Amino acid sequence: MSAQLRLHELTSRIxxxxxxxxxxxxxxxxxxxxxxxxxxxxxxxxxxxxIYSDALTEHALLExxxxxxxxDIALQSGRCVGYRDEFIxxxxxxxxxxxxxxxxxxxxxxxxxxxxxxAFGEGEHLLLEQYLPIVAQHVESILGDACIxxxxxxxxxxxxxxxxxxxxxxxxxSHELRVPLTAIKGYAGLLQAYSVADLQDQGGGMRITxxxxxxxxxxxxxxxxxxxxxxxxxxxxxxxxxxxxxLRCTRVDLAQICRYVAQLMxxxxxxxxxxRYHIRCNIDSALPYAWxxxxxxxxxxxxxxxxxxKYSPEGGLIEILAYxxxxxxxxxxxxxxxxxxxxxxxxxxxxxxxxxxxxxxQMAYITVRDQGIGIPAHLQGSLFRPFTxxxxxxxxxxxxxxxxxxxxxxxxxxxxxQISLESSEGQGTxxxxxxxxxxxxxx
Numbered sequence: 001m002s003a004q005l006r007l008h009e010l011t012s013r014i015x016x017x018x019x020x021x022x023x024x025x026x027x028x029x030x031x032x033x034x035x036x037x038x039x040x041x042x043x044x045x046x047x048x049x050x051i052y053s054d055a056l057t058e059h060a061l062l063e064x065x066x067x068x069x070x071x072d073i074a075l076q077s078g079r080c081v082g083y084r085d086e087f088i089x090x091x092x093x094x095x096x097x098x099x100x101x102x103x104x105x106x107x108x109x110x111x112x113x114x115x116x117x118x119a120f121g122e123g124e125h126l127l128l129e130q131y132l133p134i135v136a137q138h139v140e141s142i143l144g145d146a147c148i149x150x151x152x153x154x155x156x157x158x159x160x161x162x163x164x165x166x167x168x169x170x171x172x173x174s175h176e177l178r179v180p181l182t183a184i185k186g187y188a189g190l191l192q193a194y195s196v197a198d199l200q201d202q203g204g205g206m207r208i209t210x211x212x213x214x215x216x217x218x219x220x221x222x223x224x225x226x227x228x229x230x231x232x233x234x235x236x237x238x239x240x241x242x243x244x245x246x247l248r249c250t251r252v253d254l255a256q257i258c259r260y261v262a263q264l265m266x267x268x269x270x271x272x273x274x275x276r277y278h279i280r281c282n283i284d285s286a287l288p289y290a291w292x293x294x295x296x297x298x299x300x301x302x303x304x305x306x307x308x309x310k311y312s313p314e315g316g317l318i319e320i321l322a323y324x325x326x327x328x329x330x331x332x333x334x335x336x337x338x339x340x341x342x343x344x345x346x347x348x349x350x351x352x353x354x355x356x357x358x359x360x361x362q363m364a365y366i367t368v369r370d371q372g373i374g375i376p377a378h379l380q381g382s383l384f385r386p387f388t389x390x391x392x393x394x395x396x397x398x399x400x401x402x403x404x405x406x407x408x409x410x411x412x413x414x415x416x417x418q419i420s421l422e423s424s425e426g427q428g429t430x431x432x433x434x435x436x437x438x439x440x441x442x443x
Contacts, residue, residue: 003146010138020114026051029106036105038143070097071109080125093117098128100136107139180223187216233403240410247293251438254290254364255283258320261301276315284323288437290364292415300411303404304368304431312372321367362437369430375423384409
């Protein structure tokens with residue numbers, strides 16, 4: 001079935017639901033900043049009309065400035081608005097307009113008309129508002145299906161992919177932000193309901209104890225910290241993609257960072273799930289100081305340990321291994337200033353003839369290894385892409401927006417290192433990243 005037929009069918013279903021005289025589906029949004037990306041693509045690729053209606057007066061209605069004023073009101077309020085007046089024809093007694101909104105933007109409006117002057121009361125408005133999300137989802141699906149090119153240019157295909165990824169990203173982030181906000185609102189509401197003046201009832205008994213108040217406040221603060229992490233991750237992604245993330249590289253004690261992260265994560269896990277996880281450090285005594293940003297190294301290591309916890313639902317041992325290895329770099333590449341390092345490792349750790357290479361670089365390796373559910377081979381290729389989450393059945397509901405590994409990869413590469421992953425389904429996962437040691441040739 002073509003997109004036009006599906007859209008006409010959708011308007012007919014709304015017509016029968018509301019039992020009104022006519023329904024017009026207008027695919028348009030006057031505010032460019034709020035417009036859904038699929039709208040422009042739909043008209044560009046499919047050359048379809050803007051209005052789908054079973055009403056006889058839709059074109060005349062849309063020429064009326066009051067209609068567009070009502071559309072603006074509906075757009076700003078996000079709700080259904082009504083009007084009772086003689087518009088173009090005296091036969092039209094009442095009218096209701098509602099916006100079709102999805103996370104990626106506004107798709108258009110529904111214009112419902114009736115010959116009766118008071119046909120759209122509070123009940124009809126409530127019914128329409130409850131039905132709006134379903135209608136908007138159907139419209140988005142129809143436009144998306146129509147815009148998928150079967151034999152079009154690659155550019156158009158890329159646009160469709162970008163639009164879908166944008167929509168998925170907005171939906172994911174909206175959900176992740178809504179969860180802590182809902183908790184904060186709920187517990188703050190409880191505290192508000194039991195105000196200071198109402199701590200004791202008329203009999204002198206406590207309506208809400210101080211311990212219970214503290215418990216509510218602890219939950220609110222935990223959710224605030226969760227929001228801070230989410231917003232921080234999104235800001236990091238924005239800066240990384242724009243190339244505006246500043247690093248403060250200096251001499252870094254990797255052993256100290258590894259032990260600190262292990263102790264911090266162990267403490268957090270014991271607070272949440274006592275005895276379920278054990279984090280152990282195994283640090284090579286010859287581990288050198290690294291040349292990196294200490295805050296970002298800690299961020300990367302924390303991300304990797306948190307991922308290990310997420311994908312180890314049964315608990316168990318999580319190891320942090322830190323060791324050293326030797327790498328060769330060509331003379332023309334200065335690892336402090338080059339954008340990327342291509343290093344070859346001397347697997348035997350034997351002495352390297354300096355006549356064969358202009359710089360010998362010692363690399364520090366840090367591995368986070370778990371005994372969790374592992375990652376199937378066909379899913380490993382997408383792990384370091386932004387907004388990727390592996391919602392495997394055995395892992396339960398994985399939280400987060402899926403940017404931890406992406407941020408880790410970008411940070412490690414910015415510090416002239418590399419990151420890699422090894423995993424087998426059911427046998428755990430190991431993630432290793434490298435950092436250049438402090439310059440041994442520095443005088």
